[in-house]
Amino acid sequence: MDMNFSDEEKTFRVAVRAFLKEELPDSLAAKVKNGTRLRKEDYLTWHAALNARGWLAWHWPVEHGGAGWTPVQKHIFEEECVRAGAPRVIPFGLNMLGPVLIKFGSKAQKEYYLPRILNDEDWWCQGYSEPGAGSDLASLKTQALRDGDHYVINGQKTWTTLGHFADKMFCLVKTDTQVKPQEGISFLLIDMKSPGVTVRPIVTLDGEHEVNEVFLEDVRVPVANLVGEENKGWTYAKYLLTYERTGIAGVAFAKQGLEHLKQVTRDQKKDGRPLAEDPLFAARIAQVEIDLMAMETFNLRTVSAAAAGGAPGLESSMLKIKGTVIRQEITDLLRRAIGPFALPFVPEAFDEGYNETPIGPDYAMPLARQYFNMRKLSIYGGSNEIQRNIVAKGMLRL
């Protein structure tokens, strides 16, 4: 057992830092750090830089263009990217659909779609949730009826993240309504430009537009766009949810958030002294920092065990719970750290090119917005209550 990074791992970190210094534009890092809204082009710029280095699809097997990294290398990479202010890599094509196609897709699908994902020729979105199917995902109602060489799709998807940027959607649909819900689901690839696809924005509680509703009315999808076998979609959907687990705890985001919290509390004053020195507030920060230290080690233990051949396992459900709670707690402390300056609501401050004097300290404007936005963490990806059900059943055998 050795809790220190090896020389190879340290060298790798140096290489990642050098790459970020060279390839991540300062203007883009500044936008990420200031909470400025990112445009589609911002993500594409970053994807292209990573792809040029062969570091975009680092979750994929090497033969399909993956990086072949160890779990510790992935951990280092994520940590450095977040620290440098890189935008997140949009996961839908790279981390979700890619692995499903590699495992279950036809030869033609792999040859066609995988390079297009790497080169950002297709922006994918995820068609899972429906108005009537949230935590109970298998109760989804969107129906696909066979008509010759096509399926005809009718239904509605929701919470479609960045669906307004998307060219394509991977989608769970009902192809058999006479069987148990899990046995009648298929996994389809839908072109968002098809007639009958309508995307409508959902404005979230922070006033932002990131997620959408997608309406599907008599949308014709070629049968060739079925992934794997008809009615086996639930298996693929679950594989997608369990495939990549290094990132689920959000360690890198939590560490960056904690660092930011410490900076903010050194600047904020209470009774003329830095808030960081207030014993009560310092104790709140220290408590979450200890939880985070433990979770980082928990995460590394889990991904190392998975790499050594152990099952990805139910630990990832526990990591999802703990990781999201810690990140929410950090955004809560950030909001509380700025006191009354959490109140101003100035959405235009997050537009590119906004150059008016901020209200309060320049770091204050996004903090309340981020606090409310981050309530989503414990809801999405299988709510934390669903994760508890999964662990209770699978690990504790209750």
Added chain:
Amino acid sequence: MDFELSEERRILRDTAARLIRERYPIQARHEFAAREEGFSREMWADFAELGLIGAFLPGEVGGYGGTGVDIMVAMEEIGRGLVVEPFLASAVLSAGLLAEFGTGSQKALVGEVVAGTRLLAFAHGEPESRYALSEVRMQACESDGGWILNGRKSVVLNGDTADDLIVSARVAGDADDEDGLALFLIAANTQGVSRRGYATVDGGRAAEIDFDNVRLSEDASLGPAGQAFPAIERAVGRGVLALCAEALGAMEVCLDMTLDFLRTRTQFGVPLGKFQALQHRMVDMCLEIEQARSATILAAGKLDAPRAERERTLSAAKNLAGRVGRMVGEESIQLHGGIAMTWEYALPHFAKRLTMIDHQLGDADHHLERFIAFSRAA
């Protein structure tokens, strides 16, 4: 980074686990704890023979280990067995001090500790010190080329049965100065030493020890008199790690017993484990135990790191052990219901040990403050 246990450590774990499984059922444990000395001399000899005492000490003084990982692996099993023999007092705290800071003849005693033939205790805490490591009022005055000790030590673990005591005292400075502390190795039967032994809530033993004009020769000092604080901090650091690992073992037992109970106890016509309210509480327990385990692994790996990093990580682990230990103790009693309120049932004895671990070598609040202080220094 590597989380795999080496072959030697796996053998150590399996050896400890087998002996405890075969020889240490809860009834035997209660019988050992109820003896006058509070433990079994025969078990202690068997632990020695299998190398479990030596696992806490380095090879150069006759041990077989002594690293953070050795301490963690061995203590976790000791926690699973709710073992009452004086591993912490004699091997971890006291012999560890002799091994690291003792003179040649003092170091030689470590071999006897490893063999199980000599018992030591670490007499450091005082009536007013609470958990502060530098708060020492006991006085050591130089006299005729030797020392005279006066003062009282409180809640000295296994202090009633120890053959020798390692005693901290002040040779200079104010009551809470880090400078001016000394450590002395004293035979427990030295004239002027009086001990009042008693049982502890968790089945252990401790003693109040008075020192009334105790005369010591010059060579009783452990390391240079006046500069003992780093040695005390090192010893307590190892003890903190040992307690965190012991807590883990006890938590695992609480979790397993509670799971068994929920699977088999039927109410309203179904096993209790079918109720979602209880399932979610079990998952939270399980999750927090993994957090405590992770912090302990980290602390074990950092036991020889530079001071601020080492102490900060140890305090993080002890803070979590305290918080999670309390949660696991309370939740496992609550989820069991009435049966866990009985002396006869094993579970509450583990819960009591978990609770008392938070009262040894600093509680969750103490280590939170310490974590903040060392984070600023790091």
